[in-house]
Amino acid sequence: MDTSPLATHEDVLLREDDGGVVVLTLNRPAQFNALSEEVLSALQTALDEIASDERVRCVVIAAAGRAFCAGHDLKQMRANPSQDYYETLFAKCSRVMQGIVNLPVPVIAKVQGMATAAGCQLVASCDLAVAARSATFAVSGINVGLFCSTPAVALSRNIPPKRAFDMLVTGRFISADEALSSGLVSTVVPDAELNAAVATLTDEICSKSPVAIRTGKAMFGQQRTMSLEEAYRYAGNIMACNMMAEDAAEGIDAFIERRKPIWKGH
Structure with missing residues (x-):
């Protein structure tokens, strides 16, 4: 197995290739893997490379530390208070999410801890999602005065509209089991079995034509x-x-x- 960070100054995204399976690991654990500009750029680079590589059979998006992804980097956003900056940022994020959807191979979210706002959007954009039972999900921008408009696009294409809108206007966290029943994730397993469950799923996919x-x-x-x-x-x-x-x-x-x-x- 070859493990190497992408060429970013913070090593914010790690890539592992093993037998046709590519694992992309968000690597900002101290920031709960918030999607900074650097993370989005690294993800886009990785997706572009994978899209043209016929050796790849499936992709796993994982995360280091206790959380899957806390959404956009709010500190970075507040440090750049201009509408042009925000429009460019959200366009960059939207391109990444669409890149996941348009990738020619299945993409699996491997979720532990919390997945909030654009982090929940990331889960919703993947083809499959395997969650640890302790994982939680929310589109919580409303709690800081920001409706999660771009996450709503992916969320509303995964779960029934009334459930999606309830999450969007309340910012309420839902459990992994609720996420499963609503269709946001495809599988929930005990925390200790998360790695094995994802490995079993990737093995099944790689066994097919x-x-x-x-x-x-x-x-x-x-x-x-x-x-x-x-x-x-x-x-x-x-x-x-x-x-x-x-x-x-x-x-x-x-x-x-x-x-x-x-x-x-x-």
């Missing part, structure tokens, strides 16, 4: 924006194309012959 996984992620996101009729037409075309892939032929033949498939796609 890379062609099918990449096809599926792109298709799943796209069809959600369509009408039912459009979605079926689009999905049928995608599935027909997928059937023509070498991996699909190999997988079906292996099933018929009762053997393990040997994937060749990237």
Whole structure:
């Protein structure tokens, strides 16, 4: 396993590559991994590199220390009190979140401690989220006079509107189990089992055809924006194309012959 910090002066993001799995670890534990400009830039660089690397099978976004992510760096924001600065900052953050959504491979949030405001947005932007049972979630900008408008975009695409709006206007923290029941996270495990649960999930993803996984992620996101009729037409075309892939032929033949498939796609 190769472990190396990205080229940032604070080493605010660590990257590990292991067998097709890339782990990006937010590394500002003393600041509860707040999303400073430097963190956002490091994340964007990493996402851009991963997007063009066909060897990558899935990505895990993790965090050092007791918290997953406390949202934007409020001290840095207050040190730059101009609307132009804020618009640029939020555009940079939005690009990162969309980069996660648009990445061609699954992205898993590995959540311990609190995930608040843009930290909760980060969880919501990932394809899957595995949370420790003690984890908590909130979009708490309202408590400091700031409605979490950009986090609301990701949140409202994960959970029912009334639950999302309740979180947005109250700033109330919800438990990992509440996050699971509302659809914000996909799995909740005992704290001591978080590492093992994420490893099991990445192993499962990496055991599948890379062609099918990449096809599926792109298709799943796209069809959600369509009408039912459009979605079926689009999905049928995608599935027909997928059937023509070498991996699909190999997988079906292996099933018929009762053997393990040997994937060749990237």
